[in-house]
Amino acid sequence: MEVTSPESIAAAVAVLRRGGLVGLPTETVYGLAADAENELAVRRIFAVKGRPSTHPLIVHVAQASSMESWATSVPPEAHRLASAFWPGPLTLVLKRSPRASDAVTGGQDTVALRVPGHPVALAVLRAFDGGVAAPSANRFGRVSPTRAEHVRADLGSDVDLVLDGGPARVGVESTIVDLSGDEPLLLRPGGVPVESVEKVLERRISRVPGRKIRAPGLLPSHYAPRAGVLLAEPGGAVAKALALAGNGRKVAVAVPEAVEVPEPLVALRIPADVDGLARELYTVFRLADEAKVDVAVISVPGEEGLGLAVVDRLRRAAAPRSS
Numbered sequence: 001m002e003v004t005s006p007e008s009i010a011a012a013v014a015v016l017r018r019g020g021l022v023g024l025p026t027e028t029v030y031g032l033a034a035d036a037e038n039e040l041a042v043r044r045i046f047a048v049k050g051r052p053s054t055h056p057l058i059v060h061v062a063q064a065s066s067m068e069s070w071a072t073s074v075p076p077e078a079h080r081l082a083s084a085f086w087p088g089p090l091t092l093v094l095k096r097s098p099r100a101s102d103a104v105t106g107g108q109d110t111v112a113l114r115v116p117g118h119p120v121a122l123a124v125l126r127a128f129d130g131g132v133a134a135p136s137a138n139r140f141g142r143v144s145p146t147r148a149e150h151v152r153a154d155l156g157s158d159v160d161l162v163l164d165g166g167p168a169r170v171g172v173e174s175t176i177v178d179l180s181g182d183e184p185l186l187l188r189p190g191g192v193p194v195e196s197v198e199k200v201l202e203r204r205i206s207r208v209p210g211r212k213i214r215a216p217g218l219l220p221s222h223y224a225p226r227a228g229v230l231l232a233e234p235g236g237a238v239a240k241a242l243a244l245a246g247n248g249r250k251v252a253v254a255v256p257e258a259v260e261v262p263e264p265l266v267a268l269r270i271p272a273d274v275d276g277l278a279r280e281l282y283t284v285f286r287l288a289d290e291a292k293v294d295v296a297v298i299s300v301p302g303e304e305g306l307g308l309a310v311v312d313r314l315r316r317a318a319a320p321r322s323s
């Protein structure tokens with residue numbers, strides 16, 4: 001893992017203060033960070049990503065007590081979830097205070113907040129002493145970066161500084177729980193298993209978004225590599241890939257090391273456990289593109305624990321593309 005020096009933390013804070021963009025390591029994926037209270041800087045995020053300006057951004061803060069300044073009312077559930085999972089891969093959606101601008105919330109009356117669990121992100125947030133808007137540091141609709149070199153490769157000079165915090169430990173985006181309405185809602189499965197959220201709240205929460213919200217992560221096709229992604233039943237990936245291979249089509253199959261991969265398939269190796277799969281998933285998408293395959297076949301894991309987030313990302317990667 002790279003060592004990030006105090007000088008580079010200070011340099012990142014200086015970039016944020018002057019309205020620039022920083023590639024920021026978090027435990028979920030690398031973020032494209034800007035001062036959440038600088039409207040021009042926030043607009044730059046949207047421009048660089050090519051993200052529609054009505055899609056809201058998550059505001060990252062250094063500590064849970066910041067909820068009181070970004071939200072008008074902080075329900076007891078928010079405090080319980082924050083003390084259980086922050087710093088960590090959980091985002092809470094609350095009624096916004098005037099501190100959260102239309103630019104950052106996409107004009108919605110809510111704000112999304114998270115205290116990230118990566119030491120470099122936390123060091124930057126503490127030194128910056130403000131909110132940092134940070135969607136994933138990739139062009140809109142494409143694969144989220146889980147290493148500093150992914151950010152540089154995707155965004156080049158559009159990002160002013162990239163901090164290297166090593167490979168992301170979780171590998172999929174945060175779990176988003178909306179606490180702004182009468183019922184807690186799961187807006188996106190992610191790095192905290194929904195079962196763990198339910199345990200703390202001592203209630204079941206609906207896995208289906210209960211109302212329409214503008215959320216890029218909820219588009220049918222998202223998080224997608226250039227290669228086509230095809231889902232297979234557990235144990236069925238190699239057979240499905242073999243059936244597709246030939247006729248000039250280059251086909252990859254993503255399976256654990258123990259599974260034999262016959263010619264002419266390209267083998268993409270994935271961890272056998274679901275937490276490992278979450279961590280490596282976006283890297284596997286990138287490897288499929290580097291190998292210039294037409295299609296990558298992967299088996300769908302069970303939906304327990306991080307499996308729910310992995311299945312969600314796989315379905316979106318496999319969804320029909322509009323372009």
Ligand code: AMP
Binds near residue numbers: 109112173188218
């Ligand atoms: P990301 O694409 O990882 O930056 O996550 C952004 C996601 O956070 C969006 O897709 C929404 O699901 C959620 N989100 C962010 N801000 C808000 C908000 N103000 N209200 C509701 N959801 C939000």
Ligand code: MG
Binds near residue numbers: 135136144
């Ligand atoms: Mg993203």
